[in-house]
Amino acid sequence: MTEDVRKPAASPGLATLVRRLPREIEPPAQLWERIAARLELRVGLGAQVGALPREITPPRDLWPAIAARVDGLDAEGLRAVADTLRDRLGSGVVCVGSVTDGKVSLIAAVTNDLTKRFQAGRIVQAVAQAVGGRGGGRPDLAQGGGAEPDKLDGALNLVYDLIARVPA
Numbered sequence: 001m002t003e004d005v006r007k008p009a010a011s012p013g014l015a016t017l018v019r020r021l022p023r024e025i026e027p028p029a030q031l032w033e034r035i036a037a038r039l040e041l042r043v044g045l046g047a048q049v050g051a052l053p054r055e056i057t058p059p060r061d062l063w064p065a066i067a068a069r070v071d072g073l074d075a076e077g078l079r080a081v082a083d084t085l086r087d088r089l090g091s092g093v094v095c096v097g098s099v100t101d102g103k104v105s106l107i108a109a110v111t112n113d114l115t116k117r118f119q120a121g122r123i124v125q126a127v128a129q130a131v132g133g134r135g136g137g138r139p140d141l142a143q144g145g146g147a148e149p150d151k152l153d154g155a156l157n158l159v160y161d162l163i164a165r166v167p168a
Helices: 012-024 028-051 075-089 120-130 149-164
Strands: 065-069 093-100 103-110 134-137 141-146
Touching (some): 093 120, 093 149, 103 120, 103 149, 120 141
């Protein structure tokens, strides 16, 4: 008895994909360079986050808040910094900004217990307008950006003004 063994018909799309595959695989040397650069960024991020306050003591009659500049981070890194600072606060408002390639990135975070009083979307919107941009998001987490990096420090100080308007 002989069995009829047939090869499955390959789709035309698969042949095209197989031909393109070797060109799309990143050479190991380039991959290691990207990994090393990413690790350098993470090490730099760790040093910058370590320099930020460990314990936050807000001024009297002011809600707990941190507004900080941490340059050179992408949105993912900025969100990690905001999450770390929000965890350190326990209850409060965080807004962090970064300048990368001449553009401003912003992340605002509000702890869940304060989202009825402060909304991250409104905070980041005000800060983003001050740096010539836009922003928005959820009550607990929002992001934005702008095109005027020289105004970032002053814009971050707006966070304290915004929360000071809300009675304790």
